[in-house]
Amino acid sequence: MDRDGLAHFLRRRRAALQPEDVGLRPGPRRRTSGLRREDVAALAHMSTDFYTRLEQRRGSRPSEAMVGAIARALRLTLDERDHLLALAGHTPPPRGTRSEHVTPALLRVLDRLDTPAQIVNDLGVTLAQNSLAEALMGAHVGGASVFYRWFTGDPAERALWPPEDHDEHSRRYVAGLRAVHARDEEARAFVATLLRESEEFARLWCEHEVRAPATTRKRIAHPQVGLIELDCQILTAENQTEMLVVFTAAPGSEDAEKLALLGVIGTETFAP
Structure with a gap:
């Protein structure tokens, strides 16, 4: 060192x-x-x-x-x-591999957003969040992949989404992993882990759906502000392994009012 x-x-x-x-x-x-x-x-x-x-x-x-x-x-x-x-006395990882380092350009965009936003990698690991994203979805930087939490039955992850939307989430997650499965050995190993640990994942994997992450609308069952429906836009970095996910609500809508309330509540009272 x-x-x-x-x-x-x-x-x-x-x-x-x-x-x-x-x-x-x-x-x-x-x-x-x-x-x-x-x-x-x-x-x-x-x-x-x-x-x-x-x-x-x-x-x-x-x-x-x-x-x-x-x-x-x-x-x-x-x-x-x-x-x-x-x-610091460490060996830098080989270039071209997935890492926890976030593209500075994406971070600059994230810093300037006044709406919930987070940066995730293609295996569902949260790399960075702004305060509104933490208030909306919980703090997940440094934690397990959202795909792993979902398919291994993390109750906090499942409770965040209305039960009637669970099947669509499962299918979207599996289809998204299909799109990156052949990218590298880490992705293949991650899929192999889910195939071993989740019967639901294994069943849906056999359907062979492929779907890259795309703009959509999402409904979130927030414990403080109730059901909130937001547009979800995705910006993919040049390296294709990082995505900036931005949640917005139409100005003047009830959902926009709930987002404003979240800005006041912050993360202190967030409880899955």
């Missing part, structure tokens, strides 16, 4: 960012021209003390997951992410 190089790189990258670059408000009393250490720590979901120690060359070696979280918080490119991993 190169403590000096790691500390210097983190300080330089933090100073190069402004609050609005990562979706934060500048605030009237900011003495730091770039981001503050507590800003980066909050974005990376780690303690300010731990991050501060890294910048002061006093910290313990961060795990690969922590380095990835810091890279996302600092909006690093893939090259910069790999450099940060090397400074």
Whole structure:
């Protein structure tokens, strides 16, 4: 681990960012021209003390997951992410493979949205969410794939959607995985796991439906605001493994009013 190089790189990258670059408000009393250490720590979901120690060359070696979280918080490119991993004493993953690193361009779009939005990969893993997406669907960054949660009977995942919509969700999820199944070994291994662990998945897999993710309308059974119906738009990154999923409601509609209420409620009272 190169403590000096790691500390210097983190300080330089933090100073190069402004609050609005990562979706934060500048605030009237900011003495730091770039981001503050507590800003980066909050974005990376780690303690300010731990991050501060890294910048002061006093910290313990961060795990690969922590380095990835810091890279996302600092909006690093893939090259910069790999450099940060090397400074922390880790071997960067081979290029061209699926990773938890999010394309900076997608993150910039996510930061500027005032409606629920999240970035997911083609295997259903949530890579980033804004606060409204967490309030709407729960916090899932760093958790299991939505496909895995769904087909292994996670009650919280199933409760989020009206029972009469469950069959369509199952079919859409299976058909979407069919579209990426041949992409790489990780996708094939993931499908094999679901085939072993879910009879429902195995039954639908045999129907051989193929359907890439597409714009649609979704109904969400939210525990605080009740049933809410939203348009779901999907923007796919150039690497084809990342998607920005955006939920919107027609202005002036009851669903738009419920989204506004979610902005007030936030995530504190969210309970599956």
